[in-house]
Amino acid sequence: MKKNFDMFDQFPDLSEEAKRAFEAELDVISVDKGGLLEQEGQVCNHLYFITEGSARSFYTRDNKDITVSFSLEGEFLTAMHSFISRKPSYENLEAMEKTKVGRIKYESLLKLFEKHHDLERAYRLILEQYYITLEEQLIFTKFKSARDRYLDLMEYRPKIIQRASVGQIASYLDMSIETLSRIRARI
Amino acid sequence: MKKNFDMFDQFPDLSEEAKRAFEAELDVISVDKGGLLEQEGQVCNHLYFITEGSARSFYTRDNKDITVSFSLEGEFLTAMHSFISRKPSYENLEAMEKTKVGRIKYESLLKLFEKHHDLERAYRLILEQYYITLEEQLIFTKFKSARDRYLDLMEYRPKIIQRASVGQIASYLDMSIETLSRIRARI
DNA sequence: ATTATCTTTTGAGAAAAGTCAATTAATCAG
DNA sequence: CTGATTAATTGACTTTTCTCAAAAGATAAT
Numbered sequence: 001m002k003k004n005f006d007m008f009d010q011f012p013d014l015s016e017e018a019k020r021a022f023e024a025e026l027d028v029i030s031v032d033k034g035g036l037l038e039q040e041g042q043v044c045n046h047l048y049f050i051t052e053g054s055a056r057s058f059y060t061r062d063n064k065d066i067t068v069s070f071s072l073e074g075e076f077l078t079a080m081h082s083f084i085s086r087k088p089s090y091e092n093l094e095a096m097e098k099t100k101v102g103r104i105k106y107e108s109l110l111k112l113f114e115k116h117h118d119l120e121r122a123y124r125l126i127l128e129q130y131y132i133t134l135e136e137q138l139i140f141t142k143f144k145s146a147r148d149r150y151l152d153l154m155e156y157r158p159k160i161i162q163r164a165s166v167g168q169i170a171s172y173l174d175m176s177i178e179t180l181s182r183i184r185a186r187i
Numbered sequence: 188m189k190k191n192f193d194m195f196d197q198f199p200d201l202s203e204e205a206k207r208a209f210e211a212e213l214d215v216i217s218v219d220k221g222g223l224l225e226q227e228g229q230v231c232n233h234l235y236f237i238t239e240g241s242a243r244s245f246y247t248r249d250n251k252d253i254t255v256s257f258s259l260e261g262e263f264l265t266a267m268h269s270f271i272s273r274k275p276s277y278e279n280l281e282a283m284e285k286t287k288v289g290r291i292k293y294e295s296l297l298k299l300f301e302k303h304h305d306l307e308r309a310y311r312l313i314l315e316q317y318y319i320t321l322e323e324q325l326i327f328t329k330f331k332s333a334r335d336r337y338l339d340l341m342e343y344r345p346k347i348i349q350r351a352s353v354g355q356i357a358s359y360l361d362m363s364i365e366t367l368s369r370i371r372a373r374i
Numbered sequence: 375a376t377t378a379t380c381t382t383t384t385g386a387g388a389a390a391a392g393t394c395a396a397t398t399a400a401t402c403a404g
Numbered sequence: 405c406t407g408a409t410t411a412a413t414t415g416a417c418t419t420t421t422c423t424c425a426a427a428a429g430a431t432a433a434t
Contacts, residue, residue: 061330081322084315117304124311128271131318135268138325142361143248146391166412174329176392181413333421353382363422368383375434382429392419400411 005074007049007102011122018116025108030100037077037093037101044079044089046103047126053099054163058171059090067172069133070096070160076126077101084127096163146175150183192261194236194289198309205303212295217287224264224280224288231266231276233290234313240286241350244278245358254359256320257283257347263313264288271314283350333362337370 008019031037031053038044040059048055050073057068057079068091071077082089083106113120144152150173154161161169170180195206218224218240225231227246235242237260244255244266255278258264269276270293300307331339337360341348348356357367 066329081319085319113308117307120304120307120311121300124307124314127311127314127318131314131321132268132272134318134321134325138321138328141325142253177412178393178414179391182391185413364382365384365423366421369421372383378431378433380429380431382427384427385425387423389422390420393417394415395417396413396415398411398413400409402407402409404406404408 005049005051007074007076011125014118014122015116018112018119018122021112021116022104022119025104025112026102027104028100028102030098031095033095033097033099035095035099037095037103038079038082038089038091040090040092041088043086044082044091044093045106046078047083047106047109047123048077048093048101048103050075050077051100051102053101054096054159055093055099055101056096056164056168056172057091057093058168059092065167065171067164067168070157070164070172072159076129080127080130141174146173146179147183149173149175150180192236192238194261194263198312201305201309202303205299205306205309208299208303209291209306212291212299213289214291215287215289217285218282220282220284220286222282222286224282224290225266225269225276225278227277227279228275230273231269231278231280232293233265234270234293234296234310235264235280235288235290237262237264238287238289240288241283241346242280242286242288243283243351243355243359244280245355246277246279252354252358254351254355257344257351257359259346263316267314267317328361333360333366334370336360336362337367 008014028051029037037048037055038046050071052073054073055071055077057071057077058065059068060066077093079089079091079093081087082091086106109119109123113123140152141149150169153169153173164172166180166184167177170177173180175183195201215238216224224235224242225233237258239260241260242258242264244258244264245252246255247253264280266276266278266280268274269278273293296306296310300310327339328336337356340356340360351359353367353371354364357364360367362370
């Protein structure tokens, strides 16, 4: 069976045993549009890999829904803060369309680390990638106008603009819906 | 010899061998106020632990110096983005006063990981802590007014207000020097 | 001490983005 | 298909914070 997205592509040094052991712990899940993979208030127990579709992470503040990140096919996804700290998550993970994911439990992952040193390293790389993305986002937000943040998103992640709503994009880019709407009108 | 800050306190599960092996690779360095531990444009090759003093990370933009983080005694420190990615750093690490650090080379750390699985785990925990701090900073910045960001810093990290200049604090809190000055006047 | 330099404070006006309100467009359920 | 609900756009006005400029205060060197 051919897969479009192979999570191991990013980890060419993984041993075959490690890959097999990891795959044995994977659950494959299908979620409809709007379905939640993880909910705020609960400890996030899974690391996901998206094989089809897309998802976003968001939290709620003053009854508003604030998007933290978008994830597309071929990307790993979790509520990292909770997954790491084992504390209840403030994030929800939601499918933005019909989406297929592979997921592994936190406990299974830790167990695998005991036997497969190289899996712990691969996990470290995922964590590092998460860190870099976050740091770049922080710097990126800090120096750009609302308009430039939108133009950057268009340039670097155009698929997101196609798949996400104005409200989701606006909160992700840290601006009001109205501001985003005006920016789009004047491009 | 008594140490005020022991970096292993945070890692009670580390084996004695791992601690010894790690310590054997540590260099102890002393830096005067204003001295640079790492410079922008170069790959950051060290993970630091501050035993005395304090440091900050900053970068330069439009000839302005923007503080990214402050670190005090008992904390680990590096230009994480560069340390992880092995690309030139955009950050400088600067001692804010006479400061003593222990540091270990990136390569030494990787070598230690081969023999000491538990050290790789400890490093993962440092990385996770870095991630959490960054994520909290991102959320924290997003929802608070300039005034509340300052009040939060006063509450949670008062030592920083004592040791850093207005300019450093202002850029860290993402506001102009003038705004910070006005906030301080009206407390 | 005294000048020079750098930092901090204060004031006034400008700009970016936000809020509230009204209208138009899109989506969804029956 | 069609009314109902939700999402997006547009306009008017407000707010926050920034920038520029000048004054006051601190620090350092001679």
